[in-house]
Amino acid sequence: MVALRLAALVALVVLGTGAGAVFAAERVALIIGNSEYQAVESLDNPRNDALDISVALEGLGFEVILGRDLTREGMQQSTADFAAAARNADVALFFYAGHGFQVDGQNYLVPTDARITRPDEATSQTVAMAEVLGALKGSPALKLVFLDACRNNPFGAGLQGDPRVSDGLARIGNEADFMFAYATQPGNVAYDGTGRNSFFSEALLHHLYTPGQPISEMMIAVRRDVMTATGGQQIPWENSSLTRQFTFDTRPPGISQEALFYQVATGAPDNALMQLYVDLYPQGAHLGEALAWLETGSQTRSIDPGDSTEQAKRLWTLAQRSRVRPLLQFYLDRYPDGENAVEARKYLELLPDLQNSTPAALCERLATHPNDATAENSGVPFERLQRNAVVAIQACSAAVTQSPNLPHYIALLARATVASGDLGRAVPLYETAAARGDLRAMVSLAQLKESGNGMPQDIAGALALYEKAAEAGSLDAMINLAVTLSQGKLMPKDDARAIALLERASREGSAKATYNLGVLRLNGETGEPGEALDYFRRAARDGEYLGYRAAAIMLDKGGGFVPRDPAEAANMLLRGAAEDNGAILTELTQQAENWSRDTRTQVQLRLAAAGLYTSDVDGLPGPNFSEALERWRNGGFDAGVLPE
CATH class of the missing domain: 1.25.40.10 (Tetratricopeptide repeat domain)
Incomplete structure (x- = not known):
């Protein structure tokens, strides 16, 4: 019981710097995870979920108030601290994992010392969600509420059958600038995870560090991950009245996690990392190149071997996004005193060994x-x-x-x-x-x-x-x-x-469907042909790499559907060359005539800006152009040379 009382103390965690971004205003978060209940069934994941989410948010510039296994008094005190911190914040985030239920359409979060036998005891034994929302009244902040608390009523026969008590949580919130994200649909029941984290928290952890991803798109990705991991049994849901967009990781969008992994492995260079790429991405777009690398023992560097700062930054970005333990260990082995070494050690303490x-x-x-x-x-x-x-x-x-x-x-x-x-x-x-x-x-x-x-x-x-x-x-x-x-x-x-x-x-997140809708629009079978460009861009962003080439063709050719734009066509081609299965690189080097000279010139300009192309910028193919494209694909991608 002493441990439980100590756990009720609220830990104030200082601002982190892991994302490498500069934030215009304060971000604050209250994170609570209750697992060790005294009178009802304990839960495996919530205290882990809370700790892991708090570490991730620190790295994104949040000032975090973390409470695990809190009593009612501890939850109320942490809520008061959160209210004070949110008073002048730009973003205020509340995350709760643990037992929760609804009575008469009102949601109640269950502290570890709750003992409830009748519905009318809910107000005296729990913390009403309305208390947390009340703490945010008057704050100018964008308010984000994540509730991983939709498990079955934990109090058994005392509440069973009472018409006022319902499964899961009720839909709440109608004020502006709130977003409520539930682990599952209101009124439904979510699952505890089968590993360290719940299905919902695990998905959140994997998407918080996607650069440049608006929260609306992040929640689509989270929903798809939870649905596929549970076979459709659990469907996260959100209710949003946000009046402005929000992005957790404000860095400009980069390439996919899979392509970044391959480029980090080639730039290291390290056979163990390349083997890890093969193991994690058995159908990856770079699988053939990775297997050839391992078979030949190639150690050819694709980017400047002296640029250790850039290598460290890319490796850390990948480790944050992927949450793969061997990558974190590799970062610490290579950069034991690196800028993010302290954070890397925190992550290592959290992530279980794959074995x-x-x-x-x-x-x-x-x-x-x-x-x-x-x-x-x-x-x-x-x-x-x-x-x-x-x-x-x-x-x-x-x-x-x-x-x-x-x-x-x-x-x-x-x-x-x-x-x-x-x-x-x-x-x-x-x-x-x-x-x-x-x-x-x-x-x-x-x-x-x-x-x-x-x-x-x-x-x-x-x-x-x-x-x-x-x-x-x-x-x-x-x-x-x-x-x-x-x-x-x-x-x-x-x-x-x-x-x-x-x-x-x-x-609902199918890149293949998005691409096919683009084709249908381009062919005039539905919608307007000019709308195809947006569909192709979205498909490419979501992982259907045929979208890059299709968008580039429209921009290169122009015509009646979209204005001709060689510069943007070059951006699409270079992103595709870094991420697809090698088809765009092959076409640019072996069938260069398929693309206008203007577009090829824009490609060369960007390769030159990345330090990969040193010949004349004339739009003409040749060995130097081909070599620069190969270096771009195999480790030289730089989002900074692609205008947004």
Whole structure:
């Protein structure tokens, strides 16, 4: 009990500098995570979630008030401290992880010393969410509220069946400049995670450090990650009345995390880092180059080996974004007294070793479908899963036992079982997971029914599963249905509904759907042709790298749809050359005539500004131009030479 009382003390953490950004006004945050409850079921993740979120926010310039395992008195005191800190703040953020419930439509956060037997005791034993919101009244700050507190009513029979008590949390907030982000939909129940963090907090941690990403786009990415990690069982939700946009990491947008990882490995240079890239991105755009590097033992540097400051900065940026323990250790080994060494050691204390993974984490790492990739897990191609099928089956079987309420582990076990060659055993597993609402299982089972693989062909059954999965939020099901509707073979042709499905998939984070909508607009099949440019840009930003080339073509050619803009075409080409599978680099070096001389000149100007091209800026192809492009792709990318 002494430990619990000590834990009620609030720790004030000073401003961090990890993001390397200069903030115009103060950012403050109150972070509370309650795990060790005295009278109700304890939770594994909240105190970890609170600590990890606090460290991440410090690095983004927040002054953090951190409280873990707080009593009611401790929560009220920390709320008062937060109110004082937020009085003149520009941004005020509240994050709570722990037990929470609603009574008569009002939300209550549960301190560790709460003992409730009747609904009317909620006000005296808990902290009403209204108290926290009241502390922010009068503050000019942009107010961000994150609630990872939607688990079941923890007080059992005392509140069970009372009509005033509902599952999950109620929708709240109607004042301007608030954003409320829930771990799941209001009234629904969220899951504790199977590792160090909850599914919601883990997704947040992986997206806070995406440079230049507005919070609205960040929440789409967080929602997709949580949905895919839980097979659609948990869907984060937000209610926003923000009157201005907000970005956690204010640095200019850079390249994708995967491309940055490859460039850091080539610039190091280090075979262990390159092998880690291969392990983490088994379908990465740079996989062929990485494997060639490892096979030949190439140690050719692609950027100035003397620029250790720039290398350290890029490595630290990658380590922050990816939260991969070996990268943090590599940073400390190479730069033990580096600018971010203290922060790196903090992160190392938080992140578990990959070798100590829970069965669920190992199952996810070995068996996740590539179309269910998240910021943490890029998914595993089927051929690779086949090589590790036995280990995957063991891990996923243990995960099913460990997390019986999450049918997604049954779906992952089914995929591993298919990879082992036992389709007969896999089908009942898919059927079980699909019946319990898992999106991946629904889509996989629909594909088996459609093809007649392992079971009698059942087109109607397949389409019904696609419909159900699409309605529940599966991007794969939406796209598959859209294709089927546009073809008109298995069901009546319906172009309008096909486009509506693609539009929904695009809004919910599918880069592939966004790209296809761009193609449809360019071809005049929907919308205006000029709108295609924005779709291609968005698709590229979200990971469909064909979008870079498509946008560049429109900007290079100009015409009636968009104004000709060689400078912006060059930006698209260079971003694509850094991130795609090498197609743009090959085209610029071997089919340079496909692009106007003006656009090639703009490419050369940017390569020269990056210190990679030293020949005449004349728009003509040649060995020096090709070498500069290769250096750009293999470590020379510099967002600073690409105008925003």
